[in-house]
Amino acid sequence: MKILVVDDEELIRNVIKEYLLQEHFEVEEASDGTEAIEKVKESDYNLIILDIMMPKKDGYQTVREIKNIKDIPVLMLSARSEEFDKLIGFDLGIDDYVTKPFSPKELVARVKAITKRQEKSGNKYVFGELILDDVAHIVTVDSQELSLTPKEYDLLKYFISNNHIALSREQLLANVWGYDFYGDDRTVDTHVKTLRHELGEYGKYISTIRKVGYKFDYEESE
Amino acid sequence: MKILVVDDEELIRNVIKEYLLQEHFEVEEASDGTEAIEKVKESDYNLIILDIMMPKKDGYQTVREIKNIKDIPVLMLSARSEEFDKLIGFDLGIDDYVTKPFSPKELVARVKAITKRQEKSGNKYVFGELILDDVAHIVTVDSQELSLTPKEYDLLKYFISNNHIALSREQLLANVWGYDFYGDDRTVDTHVKTLRHELGEYGKYISTIRKVGYKFDYEESE
């Protein structure tokens, strides 16, 4: 569980960090919105704690840009309670907020609440003898562990979590490769090829949809 | 969800863009009608927000040309409320309008209303035992999945989403084949033939309208 703390005041960052470390969270820091966005692009966080009042780029703008890149939960720190309306009104996908001055206990409680939601989602997908265990980051077919490359794993996970849904190459590129991938569509084809091969008997469950893309399609009864 | 904002005033474009971005819409801009038409030819938008008052080519003319190319929902921005009559009178297939000066909230609300309609349409069409599930990209008749070619699928989808509406061959070519298809009208006939055949019992619901084209016509009670 990795958390990014964004605040221009070092003191506040340190306090938050201390408390989160005690709860065994991994913590990184950013002192302004721009730096935060950089970090978001480079690594995956489970939660971002963000101060509204910051020099240069304010919290609202930062959330907006972050949400555009990755859908990461955001907890806002706001100085005055009047801002709440604004927060809610803007509907930027903010998961929770805490008013300064906040009690560390309260903050930790809210952080735990949000991260718990996520843990639950880091699940296990079972399709007959094909199992993807996202917690262990392992895929097995007939109890045999496959050695997938990171891309293959991500692709399979995306397929699996969109069972029965037709996915265009663009969709796949955007969601598996990232919004900023500017390469050939056909890259998807190649990865689908290797993935099908890796999956052996289960490869057939990735079907081709001509002129559209691909679809993972597994029916429980099969 | 991609939206094209067409207005000659940059300020207005920016304001609209800001608010739409907050709602996670993808936004592109055009500063006049000609540019808008170019963009429409090149990519697919879910909605076009169009100012009536523009130099060179006015909003009315622009809508007309756009609607000729692709059937995309249009939301008009009009400066004076007197223009409404005109808007309605013209019957250009405008989906909604907002008067300047507009409150951003109102605009966003209207945009959401229109796009929601579309999202819903990306769903499931049910006509008795004929079902087109656009998410799974599947057509079933009597629970039996048909294997349609891409053109057949697109054609059927267009027919279905225009239930009860007579469609000329030109309309079909423009909307299913693309505005830039310069081929034989008869092509439609052939595809209608194969489609009817594929649909079996349900083929009869595509009726021929002599001298005009075809119509998908299914009544719930049947």
Add this chain to the structure above:
DNA sequence: TCATCTTATCATAGAATTGTGAAAAACTTA
């Protein structure tokens, strides 16, 4: 009914899309 116009059907060439293997490029790790 017949002449005329419109639509249905068919077979098939060639267009377009996907599958595949191999090589190049980019990235990791020791």
Add this chain to the structure above:
DNA sequence: TAAGTTTTTCACAATTCTATGATAAGATGA
């Protein structure tokens, strides 16, 4: 840095789809 992986790109093969035009069938109206 170099060896080893992983990812991307490319070119061509395999496959599937589409457009077309000729002809048959059907509809229309005098």
